[in-house]
Amino acid sequence: MNRRQFLQFNALSIASIGMVYATQSHNGHNMHNMNMGHMNHNPKNTKDIYTDFISLESENMPLLDASQIPQNQSLKKLQLLKNQSKSKNSFKAKIEIIEKELEIAKGKKTRFYTYNGLIPGPKIEVYEGDEVEIEVINHLNEETTIHWHGLEIPPEQDGNPHNPIKPHQSRIYKFTIPQNSAGTYWYHPHPHYITGKQVYMGLAGAFVVKSKKDSLSHLQEQDWIISDIRLDKNAQIPQNTLTDWLNGREGELVLINGQLNPQITIDKEQRIRIYNMCAARYLNLKVENAEFILVGTDCGFIEKPITKDTLFLSPASRVEIILKPTKQGESKLYTTYYDRDKMMVEKSQEPQRIDLATLSIKEFINTIPEILRKLPKFKKATSTKEVVFSEDHMQMHGISKKTQEEIKVALASMFLQNGKTYKLDRIDLQSKVGEVETWKVTNKSHMDHPFHIHGTHFEVISSTYKKKKTKPEFRALYDTINLRQGETLELQMVQKYKGLRMYHCHILEHEDLGMMGNLEVI
Structure with missing residues (x-):
């Protein structure tokens, strides 16, 4: 039985029980006497459960047309x-x-x-x-x-x-x-x-x-916030299904600035900021009869403009681009299917293309400078951190014979970082202020996971994937980066403030279910 079949089988077992919900526990652990601010999560006097239900009946509910x-x-x-x-x-x-x-x-x-x-x-x-x-x-x-x-x-x-x-x-x-x-x-x-x-x-x-010394300040700007939403037949937002919890929620309607398939006019060159604000949807963006000129990533300009046919944005990622038409007339902005090996979902059921907007590009006169900025290089790293994302599918084994409480625990213990599910009051890693670090982040699960760390920007130094180590195509700063199945990314970063930081998968359901850690910066 393969992984997808295993999960489908257990999902049917869960369905026979009815509605369940996820829970997590966080027993007291030493926080090294840290000041936890307004933290008030004492399990002795707090209802220590996640209260949003998993609706199995919603898997095939009628949706709004x-x-x-x-x-x-x-x-x-x-x-x-x-x-x-x-x-x-x-x-x-x-x-x-x-x-x-x-x-x-x-x-x-x-x-x-x-x-x-x-x-x-x-x-x-x-x-x-x-x-x-x-x-x-x-x-x-x-x-x-x-x-x-x-x-x-x-x-x-x-x-x-x-x-x-x-x-x-x-x-x-x-x-x-x-x-x-x-x-x-x-x-x-x-x-x-x-x-x-x-x-x-x-x-x-x-x-x-913004910067008061910006090499593209002469351009008009647009913002394209890409989000998705699920609406039932009454136009209400339903709760998560089991599939949502396992894969991350993808709403069937994909919007830009809250609108479905809008008309977008682009006069001359325009600097366009694109945000993937979806909880779990990956975007493979393309434009008919146009190319993307990439000028920036999450944390600002790259060094030199790069022409792209496709823009890949994992959840929470952002880019800055300028569109260069290759042919006059209206064109479509769309996203194509990206296979991240989702559970309980047949690839043939996934839409291969979703149209997002109709574009009208009026004119293009290239005034983009050859050099956007010079990225400073990090000093030599003096510390190394290792983070491993993984999934424990055995938590689902024999689910039909478990009690409701055992089912809650199983669902809440599936997504792991360094072999553990998240606890609010446990320190997982420790860093020093101002110290340059190399983080080796590995995905040992069977699905892509976007890695995000709070409070700093990092540079990707290398990727090891299918036993091949490669350098990135260009230098850039990020706060979120995708990890493919079996991939190890080497990241370089430095924390500038003392206190507690988070690092986690930015598929939000996986974050909620425990694929997250606490970093203490001293």
């Missing part, structure tokens, strides 16, 4: 978060996390979680060196955080799950944007166990850091 959603409308610009500060080099704003009904389908309202009532959330735009102060008010009936994904800021300001904003409470995030950090970032929740749920309910937004 895409024809009920407006299409072919002009792409809307992202609404900017208003800067309330009148001081120079200062950004001050407020974000309210609100449950709100919005009309996505004609005549039907969908219940979302929103930042300031918007899907996607408002775009935050700041400059290097700015002092940022953002008050966040949580109107939800559950705790949350805001993680400023990719920003090099102090850990206590980075929205770790150890520092939740309790229901109907607020907090102020304060941090300074570092110099030389211009790039395309984003923000999203990071509460313990329910990150995936809060993101698929709508919580995500763009965060752009």
Whole structure:
């Protein structure tokens, strides 16, 4: 019996039991006397379970017909978060996390979680060196955080799950944007166990850091936030199925800036920031009759522009591009199928192409400089870390004979880092401030996993895949990188602040189920 058949067999066994939900336990472990901020997860006085149900009945539920959603409308610009500060080099704003009904389908309202009532959330735009102060008010009936994904800021300001904003409470995030950090970032929740749920309910937004010395500042800009959503026949967002938990949730409707198949006009050259804000969907982007000129990755410019026919974005990745037409007229932006060996899913059932937008490229006059920036090289590494992502399928063995409590534990112990499932109050690795490190990150599971680390940018030094070691095509800085099955990536990085950092798989359901670790920086 192969892996896919094994999981299909056990899924049928689970279905015979009915609805179950995932749980995790986190018994007390030594945190080296660290200050855990607002941490309050004592299992003696806290209901220590993940409360979102797995709906097996939803595997084949009737979904909303895409024809009920407006299409072919002009792409809307992202609404900017208003800067309330009148001081120079200062950004001050407020974000309210609100449950709100919005009309996505004609005549039907969908219940979302929103930042300031918007899907996607408002775009935050700041400059290097700015002092940022953002008050966040949580109107939800559950705790949350805001993680400023990719920003090099102090850990206590980075929205770790150890520092939740309790229901109907607020907090102020304060941090300074570092110099030389211009790039395309984003923000999203990071509460313990329910990150995936809060993101698929709508919580995500763009965060752009600009430089006052920018080699492409003469170009107009667009933002393309790519997200996906699942809507039932009543236009509501259903809970996760077992397949969602195993593979990561992929909504059947793929949107740009919250719109289905919009019309996008590109006048002359335009700098386009593309964000993969899907919880688990991989993107293989292509454009008919045009090429991508890649100018930036997650954390800013690459050194020289590179022409690409296809852009690969794993979940949470971002790029900056300029489109160069090869033929005049309208064209389609689309994504093709990427086989990451999902469980319980037949490849033949997967759509091989999903159209995302209709493009009209008016004109192209190449004014892109030959050199975008010179990336400084890290000093020689003096420390090495090793992280292994893996899956324990034996947790599912004989599931039909297990009690409901045993089923919960099995599902919550399947996705591992260094052979362990995540515990909120355990230190997994330790680093020193300012020390250059080599991280060897290996994927020993049977599925791709995107690796993300908080609070720093890294450079990929090498990839070892199918016994062949290769160097990257170009130098770049990232905060998220995909790991193929059986691949080992060698990354170089340095942490700049003391405190607690997270590293994890950015398939959000896998993160919630335990494929995550705590890094203590001393």
